[in-house]
Amino acid sequence: MITEEQAKQNIRELIEYIGDNPDREGLKATPDRILRMFKEMFRGYDPSQKPVITTFPNGQDGIIYDNMVIDNGPFYSVCEHHCRTFFGEYWFAYIPNRKGRILGLSKIGRVIDYCSSKLQVQERLVQEVVEVLTEALGEENPPRGMALMMKGRHMCKESRGARKEGYMISTYLTGVFKSDLRVRNEFMSYIKEWRP
Numbered sequence: 105m106i107t108e109e110q111a112k113q114n115i116r117e118l119i120e121y122i123g124d125n126p127d128r129e130g131l132k133a134t135p136d137r138i139l140r141m142f143k144e145m146f147r148g149y150d151p152s153q154k155p156v157i158t159t160f161p162n163g164q165d166g167i168i169y170d171n172m173v174i175d176n177g178p179f180y181s182v183c184e185h186h187c188r189t190f191f192g193e194y195w196f197a198y199i200p201n202r203k204g205r206i207l208g209l210s211k212i213g214r215v216i217d218y219c220s221s222k223l224q225v226q227e228r229l230v231q232e233v234v235e236v237l238t239e240a241l242g243e244e245n246p247p248r249g250m251a252l253m254m255k256g257r258h259m260c261k262e263s264r265g266a267r268k269e270g271y272m273i274s275t276y277l278t279g280v281f282k283s284d285l286r287v288r289n290e291f292m293s294y295i296k297e298w299r300p
C-alpha cells in the first residue's frame with residue numbers, strides 16, 4: 105500500500121519530469137491539492153461511498169406504473185487511457201415491472217457519479233451503471249428493461265492528439281429495450297426531442 109507521503113512525492117517528481125520546479129511558490133501545495141482532488145474524483149474505488157439506492161414497491165402511491173420513465177443529467181469521468189476528463193450528458197430509461205419495484209429517481213444520478221469516479225472507458229461505464237441499478241431492483245419481478253445512453257466529450261481527443269471534436273455515444277440496453285425495436289425507438293425519440 106502506497107502512503108500519502110509517497111504519493112505526494114510521486115506527483116512532485118512528475119512536476120519535475122515535465123520541466124517545472126515543484127518548490128516554486130505556486131506549485132508547493134499542488135501535490136497536496138491534487139491528492140485531495142483525487143479522493144473526490146476517484147471515490148468510485150471506495151465501496152463505502154457506494155450510494156444507497158432507495159426503491160419502492162410499484163403501486164405504493166396508489167398507481168401501478170408500467171410505462172417508460174426517463175432521467176437525464178450530466179456526468180464527469182476520467183479516461184483510463186490518458187487520464188483525461190470525458191464528460192457530457194446521460195439519458196437513462198427503464199420500464200418498471202407491475203409487480204416489482206420502482207427506483208428513487210434522484211438515485212440514478214448518484215449511481216452515475218459513483219461509477220464515473222474512477223478510471224473508466226465510456227463503454228464500460230454505461231454497463232456498470234445499468235448493472236448496479238438492475239441489482240438494486242432485485243431479482244424477483246425485475247424491470248422489463250433498462251437503457252442508458254451517454255454522450256461524452258473526450259478531452260484526450262479534443263485537447264491533444266487528434267484535436268478533433270471528441271463526441272462519443274455509448275449505449276447499454278437490456279430487456280425490452282434490446283428485444284423490441286418499438287421500445288428502443290420510443291426511447292431514442294424522447295432523447296431527440298429533449299429540451300430540458
Ligand SMILES: [Zn+2]
Pocket residue numbers: 183184185186187188258260261
Ligand atoms: Zn483517452
